Amino acid sequence: MSGMPVTTVKQSPCPSARSSFTRGLKLGLPIFLGYMPVGMAFGILAKTQGFDALQAVVCSATAIAGAGQFIGLSLMHAGESMVGVILATTVVNLRYVLFGATLSSHLGSTPLLGQAALAFSVTDETFGVNIDDHRRGLANAYSMAGVGAISWLGWVLGTALGATAAGFIGDPYRFGVAFAMPAMFTALLVAQAEDRRHIIMAIVAGVLAIAFALLLPGKWYIVATAITASAIGAVIYR
Numbered sequence: 389m390s391g392m393p394v395t396t397v398k399q400s401p402c403p404s405a406r407s408s409f410t411r412g413l414k415l416g417l418p419i420f421l422g423y424m425p426v427g428m429a430f431g432i433l434a435k436t437q438g439f440d441a442l443q444a445v446v447c448s449a450t451a452i453a454g455a456g457q458f459i460g461l462s463l464m465h466a467g468e469s470m471v472g473v474i475l476a477t478t479v480v481n482l483r484y485v486l487f488g489a490t491l492s493s494h495l496g497s498t499p500l501l502g503q504a505a506l507a508f509s510v511t512d513e514t515f516g517v518n519i520d521d522h523r524r525g526l527a528n529a530y531s532m533a534g535v536g537a538i539s540w541l542g543w544v545l546g547t548a549l550g551a552t553a554a555g556f557i558g559d560p561y562r563f564g565v566a567f568a569m570p571a572m573f574t575a576l577l578v579a580q581a582e583d584r585r586h587i588i589m590a591i592v593a594g595v596l597a598i599a600f601a602l603l604l605p606g607k608w609y610i611v612a613t614a615i616t617a618s619a620i621g622a623v624i625y626r
Contacts, residue, residue, distance in 0.1 A: 405530045412534020415521060419513045419535070420542035426454060427546020428553070433461050435554035448547040452511055452540055455573065456481045459610060472608075479611045487515045491532070494522055498529045509536025512573075516580060585625055593617035 403411070427448060434444035451457060456477040463473045488507045495503050506529060514535050521527035521535075557563070581587050596616055600609035 403528070403530075408528050408530035409534040409537075411526075412531035412536075413538045414534075415517050415531065416514065416535035416538040419511075419517065419539040422513065423454075423539060423542035424546040424549075427543045428550030430454070430457055430461070431547040431550025431552070432554045432557060433458070434547070435551050436559075437461050437464055439551070441548065441551040444551040445544060445548050449540075449544045452509065452543055453477070453481050453484075454511065454543070476608070476611050479614055482614075483512075484510055487512075491515065491518060494527065495529055495532075502529055506532050506536060509533070509540055511539060514539050585621075589617065589621045589625075592620060 430448065431441075431444050434447065435441070439447070447457060459480055460473050460477050463476055468476075484507075487510045491506065491510065492503055495506070498506070509532075514532075517535050518527055518532050521531060577586075577590055581590065593613055597609060597613040600612040600616075603609075604612060
């Protein structure tokens with residue numbers, strides 16, 4: 389009606405690819421800072437296992453699988469066969485299949501090649517940041533790419549620094565370097581345990597890890613724990 393005021397609702401413009409990517413870089417900055425020292429630990433340990441600096445950097449640049457890389461080094465240090473190393477790291481990294489499937493459900497408009505590129509950068513930390521950002525209604529493919537890019541940079545740069553400095557450190561195990569990854573995952577558990585189910589399954593996994601470590605040779609308790617704890621959680625919490 390002509391006598392009534394007309395209210396105009398201003399819609400926020402869609403963020404540009406550049407602004408979204410930049411925001412992703414900022415979101416991933418804490419991951420960058422966390423990956424630097426852990427990447428350095430991996431670089432140092434890799435040098436003690438006979439890797440040269442370039443090999444250590446290439447390993448991190450093409451995998452970005454912190455736990456898998458540390459486990460691989462640990463198994464090689466224990467004299468495990470190459471088949472055992474590949475099997476163990478594959479099982480431990482299977483969680484990324486679930487992470488990728490979850491994120492892809494929010495990327496329907498992103499081309500398959502773009503989704504594959506984002507899948508390369510999926511880690512425990514980037515997944516957590518991107519899912520939290522999605523819950524706020526802000527995440528998109530470009531912001532996820534920013535999170536992944538700066539996280540990758542932190543991991544690779546840390547590895548390069550560690551591998552380069554390894555010759556000046558001597559035996560890294562006397563500094564507790566091998567505990568870097570368990571410490572990081574402990575911090576992740578504390579940050580991501582949102583309810584009682586998560587705490588219960590963390591306790592179950594811990595008990596299983598201790599039990600399997602006493603029963604199984606080498607590092608196979610890691611594989612057995614990952615499979616068993618995941619199966620128990622899937623059955624109990626359908």
